[in-house]
Amino acid sequence: MSSKKNNFSSKERLYMNIAINLAKDRIGLTGANPSVGCVIVKNDKIISLGQTSFNGRPHAEFNAIKNSTSNLKNSTIYVSLEPCSHYGKTPPCTNEIIKSKIKKIYFAINDIDIRSYNKAEKILKSKNIIVKKFLLKKEASNIYKSYFYTKKYKLPYVLGKIACSKDNYIYSKNKTITNKFSKKLSHLLRYKTDGILISSKTLNSDNPKLTCRINGLEKFSPTRFILDKNLESKKNSSIVKTAKHIKTYIFFNKANHDKKKFFLKSGIILVNLKLNENNQFDLISVLKKINDLGVTSLLVEGGKKLTINFIKENLFNKFYLFQSSIKLGKKGRFRISEILKKLPASFKFKKKIDTYLDKDQLIYYY
Numbered sequence: 044m045s046s047k048k049n050n051f052s053s054k055e056r057l058y059m060n061i062a063i064n065l066a067k068d069r070i071g072l073t074g075a076n077p078s079v080g081c082v083i084v085k086n087d088k089i090i091s092l093g094q095t096s097f098n099g100r101p102h103a104e105f106n107a108i109k110n111s112t113s114n115l116k117n118s119t120i121y122v123s124l125e126p127c128s129h130y131g132k133t134p135p136c137t138n139e140i141i142k143s144k145i146k147k148i149y150f151a152i153n154d155i156d157i158r159s160y161n162k163a164e165k166i167l168k169s170k171n172i173i174v175k176k177f178l179l180k181k182e183a184s185n186i187y188k189s190y191f192y193t194k195k196y197k198l199p200y201v202l203g204k205i206a207c208s209k210d211n212y213i214y215s216k217n218k219t220i221t222n223k224f225s226k227k228l229s230h231l232l233r234y235k236t237d238g239i240l241i242s243s244k245t246l247n248s249d250n251p252k253l254t255c256r257i258n259g260l261e262k263f264s265p266t267r268f269i270l271d272k273n274l275e276s277k278k279n280s281s282i283v284k285t286a287k288h289i290k291t292y293i294f295f296n297k298a299n300h301d302k303k304k305f306f307l308k309s310g311i312i313l314v315n316l317k318l319n320e321n322n323q324f325d326l327i328s329v330l331k332k333i334n335d336l337g338v339t340s341l342l343v344e345g346g347k348k349l350t351i352n353f354i355k356e357n358l359f360n361k362f363y364l365f366q367s368s369i370k371l372g373k374k375g376r377f378r379i380s381e382i383l384k385k386l387p388a389s390f391k392f393k394k395k396i397d398t399y400l401d402k403d404q405l406i407y408y409y
Contacts, residue, residue, distance in 0.1 A: 051175075051178050054087070055121075055149065055178060056178065056179060058082045058084055058089070058119075058121045058149075059082075059121045059123070059149060059151060059178045059179045060179060060182070061080070061082050061089075061092075061121070062080040062081055062082045062121045062122060062123045062151070063080060063123045063151065063179060063182050063183055063186060064080065065080025065082070065092060065093075065094045065103070065123070066078045066079050066080035066094070066095070066103070066123040066124070066183075066186055067080070068080075068094065069094050069095055069097075070186060070189070070235065071234070071235035071236050071237065071340050072097050072098075072235070072263065073095045073096070073097065073098065073099045074098045074099035074237065074337060075099060075193075075337050075339055076095060076099030076100065077095070077124055077154070077187060077190040078094070078095050078186075078190075079094070079095045079102060079103035079104070079122060079123050079124045080092075080093070080094055080095075080103055080122075080123045081093035081094070081103040081104050081106070081107040081120065081121065081122050081123070082107070082120070082121040083107050083108070083111060083115065083118050083119070083120050083145070084118060084119045084121065085115070085117070085118040085119070090111055090112075090113040090115075090118065091107045091108070091110045091111035091112075091113070091115075092107060092110065093105070093106035093107025093108070093110055094106060100132060100133055101133060102127065102133065102136050103122065103123075104120065104126055104136035104139055104140060105133070105136060105139050107120070108139050108140075108143050115143040115144060115145055116143075116144040116145075116146075117144070117145075118143075118145050118146060118147075119145070119146065119147040119148070119149070120145050120147070120148050120149070121148075121149045121178075122149070122151070123150070123151050123183055123186070124150060124151065124152060124154055124183065124187065125150050125152065125154040125159060125160075125161070125163050125176070126140060126148070126150065126159075126163045127154065127156070127158070127159045127163075128158075128159045128162045128163050128166050129156075129158035129159050129162075131158075135159075137163050137166045137167060140172065141167070141170045141172070145172065146172065147172065147173040147174075147175070148163075148167060148172060148173070148175070149175045150163070150174075150175075150176050150178070151176075151177065151178055151179050151180055151182070151183035152176075152177065152180050152183040152184060152187065153176070155187075155190070155191050155194045155195065156194060164176065188200075188360075189339070189340055189360070190339070192360065193334065193339045193340075197331060197334055198327075198330045198331060198334050199237070199238065199330055199333050199334050199338055199339050199341040200339065200340045200360050201330070201341050201343060201353070201358055201359050201360050201361075202232065202236060202340070202341070202342045202343070202360065202361045202362070202363065203342075203343050203345075203350060203353060203354075203359040203361070203363065204229065204232060204342060204343070204344050204362070204363045204364075204365070205344075205345070205350055205363075205364060205365070205379065205382065206220050206225065206229075206364075206365040206366075206367070207220065207364070207366055207367070207379055208220050208366075208367050208371040208375055209366065209367055209368055209369060209370045210370045210371060210372065210375060210378075211378050211379055211380055211383060212371045212375025212376060212377060212378055212379075213346065213347060213376075213377045213378075213379055214248065214346075214375070214376040214377045215371050215374045215375055215376065216374070216376075217374065218369070218371060218374055220367050220369065220371070221365050221367045221403050222367070222400070222402065224399060224400045224401050224403060225365045225367075225400055225403045225405070227257065228365075228400070228405070229344075229365070230255050230256050230257045230260075231255075232342055232363065233253070233254070233255040233264065233265050233342060234255040234257060234260045234263045234264075235340070236265050236340040236341060236342040237265055237266060237337075237338040237339055237340045237341065238268055238333060238338035238340070238341045238342070239265040239266070239267055239268065239342045239343075239344060240268040240269075240270070240329075240333070240341055240342070240343045240344070240345070240349075241253065241268075241269060241270070241343075241344050241345055241346075242269070242270045242271070242345060242346060242348070242349045243270065243275050243276045243293075244346055244348070244349075245344070245345060245346045245349070246269055246271075246276050246277065246280055246282060247275070247276065247277050247280070248346075250277070250280050250281055251281065251344070252281045252282070252285070253265070253267045253282060253344070265338075265342065266289075266290045266291070266292070266336075266338055267282060267289060267290070267291040267292070268291075268292045268293075268294065268338075268341075269282065269291070269292070269293045269294070270294050270324055270329065270349070271293050271294065271295050272294075272295055272296040272297070272323075272324065273295065273296070273297055273298060274293065274295045274298035274302045274303065274306065274313075276293065276306075278309075283306070283309050284309075286309050286310035286311045287309070287310035288310075290312070291310065291312065292311070292314055292336070293306060293311050293313055293314070294314050294315075294316050294324060294329060294332070295313060295314070295315060295316070296316060296317070296318050296324075314332060316328060316329065316332065323352075326352060326353065326356055326358060327356070327358075330358065343359070346377065347377045347379055347381075347382065350379075351381060351382060351385070354382065354389055355385075357389065359389065359390075359408075360409075361390075361407070361408065361409045362386060362389075362390065362407075362408040362409075363405060363406075363407055363408075364386065364405070364406040364407075364408070365400075365403060365404075365405055366403065366404045366405075367402075367403055368402035368403060368404075386406075386408055387408075389408070390408040390409055391409070392408070392409050393406055393407065393408045393409075394406070394407045394409075395407075
């Protein structure tokens, strides 16, 4: 679609594209707040940039305004999302825009938060600020899918991930299944999500760390969640040993006093949840609780059973299937033929990605 038809110039589209890319860069790293990008322009020159801060505050507009060393009077601001206009833990960004004497604002899409939805335009126009909205709306819609989903359903946006051999096994006692490139991409997924979920069965069989182990990004490891109805997680596991340094929750139903005391002393946060009629955790209740704890994007690195349950209840928003070129044969355990049959029917689209994974292959379902 041409810029003429949209009534936006190529320069306006360029500035907004920069704002959207700034927002895209921080997705998954801004807590419950949306990731927003901001560009301030004066006399056809970019004079300041801003992004939502890690963990969500301060907001992008505030950062861009405070970062500027120039006088902002009569400047133009480009924002990937409608500026907030409500008082929360910080004052509204509309106040900052008004105080800085910015002359014109472009934003790509309305905020879905009812406290701000479709309110910024009226507030800013009342102060004689020119408002232009829906510049690159389609592009902005793509990056805010997870944020809109979470706001609408009060559930985290859920990404599934599983790795299998060429003959479809997910476990081998003595052999690594996927290569180093697939592992790095898995760590990148951990970096870009707030939380990670497994079952105690996976914890006990694999002894995972569930951390991001990419140089420089270690501090962005996700909050860890374990489903363990009878507190059967091994006491000497890596997760238990590191719980005082990385926030870790165990959802349980019943356990004796000594077990609970041990895990609490180890730094684990215990959350008691009821079981359903099948004597299992209700996954919707689990996800609601995770959302209530401030986690808006969740990576499920479950084993066979947990993954199947999530697929059956249609709880995955996206799914990453890593397939190795290695056959495990008799050394393989837990074949996932059922998962491979169900995945194509659970998503509208799939894309094969193997460019950067050497002999491994990634199938991305969305």
